[in-house]
Amino acid sequence: MRCPFCGNTDTQVKDSRPAEDHGAIRRRRFCPACGGRFTTYERVQLRDLVVVKSNGRREAFDREKLERSIRIAMQKRPIEHERIDQMISGIVRRLESLGDTDIPSKMIGEIVMETLARIDTVAYVRFASVYKNFQEADDFDKFVSELRPDQKEPE
Template sequence: MRCPYCGSQDSQVKDSRPVEDGASIRRRRACPDCGGRFTTYERVQLRDLMVRKRSGRVVAFERDKLARSVSVALRKRPIEPERVERLISGVVRRLEQSGEPEISTETIGLTVMDALKQLDDVAYVRFASVYRDFGAAKDFTDVVNELARGAETAENDEDPA
């Protein structure tokens, strides 16, 4: 692994440990040339994902782009980074397991919204506002009401009365 500080072609693994319930490995590395320390992650990739944009263009899936959009939705929310990483890995895993040669941006958006709905209501509304391209305050009200109805349904399902 190349050192991100000095560009040296060699680095030494100082520590390895599984993360995300064993779905990936975190490695702490050190550069013997400059002494810099950095972390790398190794993940299983089932296959290369291709994304079909609304314009019809097909591009390679970018996990980092997904992570950035989820991060924006979760900005200033009290969610641990490990849970965010599990959410992103879960979304990627579901997309890879779909078996489709190309995944539409709509499918990706709906999968992310479903995951965020389970994690944090505020992040869900934030992501939905961008994904669904809200144009009026009524759009926000509709999504919040949808969440409230879902919460009431869940409470009624748990209440044996």
């Protein structure tokens, strides 16, 4: 593993343990050249996924990009970081188990929204506002009104 500080390729593992969600190995590393310390994570990857964008463009699936967008939606919500990590790992496992390596971006967005809806409705609405490209306040109002159970008119 290359040292992120000096670029040395001969780094040493000082400590290994399972990450919080037990879906990865957390390794503390030390660089003998510069004395830098850093952490790496090792995860199981069943297959290389390719995201097929709506315009037909293809790009390698990026777990960090998925994680960033979910963490932005979950910002300042009362959800533990471990729960978010478990959710992200579950989404990635679900994508990997679909059987196809080419995953439409729309499918990824729908799976994320479905998962967020079960965990936190505020994060769900935040993510949906970007995913569905809300342009006006009315877009939010319409979306949120669909979330509410049917409210009967007063008689």
